[in-house]
Amino acid sequence: MDEVRVFPIIITKNKDSSEYPYFVEIPDIDGMTEGKSIADAMKMAEDYIGTFSLENKLPDSNTKLPRVEEGAVVTLVSVNVSEYKRKNDNRVVKKTISIPNYLNELGKENRINFSEVMTAALKKKLSV
Template identity: 85%
Template sequence: MDEIRVFPIIITKDKGSNEYPYFVEIPYIDGMTEGKSIADAMEMAKDYIGTFSLENDLPESNTKLPKVKEEVVVTLVTVNVSEYKRKHDNRAVKKIITIPNYLNELGKENGINFSEIMTAALKKKLRA
């Protein structure tokens, strides 16, 4: 079962910035990011939370909206942490495979990187 988390975010428009005018605060993980539009800011917040989850434990979901000034947007974002980790966790893991000896010998003679070949084959097979 996938791990789904929900967090409030605070979006403030910075009238002085043209490229990324929407500043995003993610108070429950002390995160900050920015976006080109409100929708982009929400996506950037989801990405920030997902990236944060790769190396840190996330707090439990929190749907309590913080009190803020009237000129800001407060909303909730939902992040499928499990899906994010499946797509973005690039840590190397050691796997043991069995291949015929003649392929092993030919590969060594030709300087083949077996891990690189296996990764490419898996990506192709899994369309990843």
Template identity: 80%
Template sequence: MDSIKVFPIIITENKDNSAYPYFVEIPDLDGMTEGQSIADAIKMAKDYIGTYSLENSLPKSNTNLPSVQGDAIATLVTVNVSEYKRKHDNKVVKKTITIPNYLNELGKENNINFSEVMTAALKKKLNV
């Protein structure tokens, strides 16, 4: 079952920063990031939360919007932590495959890295 977390973020426009004019605070994680647009800022917040989850335990979801000052925006973001971990898990696993002997022999003669070839083929097949 997927683990979906919800956290509030605060987006503040910083007109002095033309490259990344949207500053994002993630209060529940004491985190911050930036974005080139509001949509990008939300995407970056989700990525921050997902990345944080790879090495840290996330606190309980929080749907309480914080109060903000001026033109700041408070909103909620959701992150499917299970999906994020699946997509970013680069741990190597051993698989046993069956191929015709002639391909095995040709591959060995040509110093083919079978794991590399299989990884590339799977990425292409799965559009990753």
């Protein structure tokens, strides 16, 4: 079963910024990010939490909305941490593949990095 976490975020409009006018605070992990719109700000918060989870232990979910100044937007974002880790885990894993011997020999003669070729082929095949 996937691990899904929920956290409150605080979005405030930054009138001094035209490119990223929405400032986002993620109090439970002391995080900050920005967005181009409210929806983008929420997506950026989800991404921040997911990225944070790759190297840090997340606190327990928290659905208690903090009190904020007038004009701020407070909402909850949920992050499927398990899915985020699957999609963004760049650790290298060893795989055994089978190829025709003549390709193996040609590849060795031409100093082909088989892992690099396989990674590129998978990225192309999977449109990543």
